[in-house]
Amino acid sequence: MSIGMKRGTVYLESHRIEWETTAAETIRIIKNVLQDEAIDIRHVGSTSIKTIPAKPIIDIALSA
Numbered sequence: 001m002s003i004g005m006k007r008g009t010v011y012l013e014s015h016r017i018e019w020e021t022t023a024a025e026t027i028r029i030i031k032n033v034l035q036d037e038a039i040d041i042r043h044v045g046s047t048s049i050k051t052i053p054a055k056p057i058i059d060i061a062l063s064a
Contacts, residue, residue, distance in 0.1 A: 003056050012053035019047040023058050030062065039063045 003022060005011065023043035030041055045059030046052060 003058055005055060005057070010055065013056050014053055015047075015050045016056075019043075019054075019056070019058060023048065023060065026058065026060060030060070034062075034064070037064050 003019075020043070027041045027043065031038060040061075040063045042048075042061050043058065044061045045057070046054035047056070047058055
């Protein structure tokens with residue numbers, strides 16, 4: 001699976017379960033590194049919405 005796009009290109013893809021698993025794994029890594037410094041970490045943006053096409057870019061929001 002590929003995440004991201006080549007510079008200068010824009011396209012949409014149907015939702016992929018891999019986006020959810022990649023986001024969850026990334027969040028686990030961030031939590032492990034930041035521990036108690038991170039109050040909340042969430043998968044946000046269009047790849048977090050199962051019912052819409054999205055650019056294959058995983059957005060993560062963090063509050064500390």
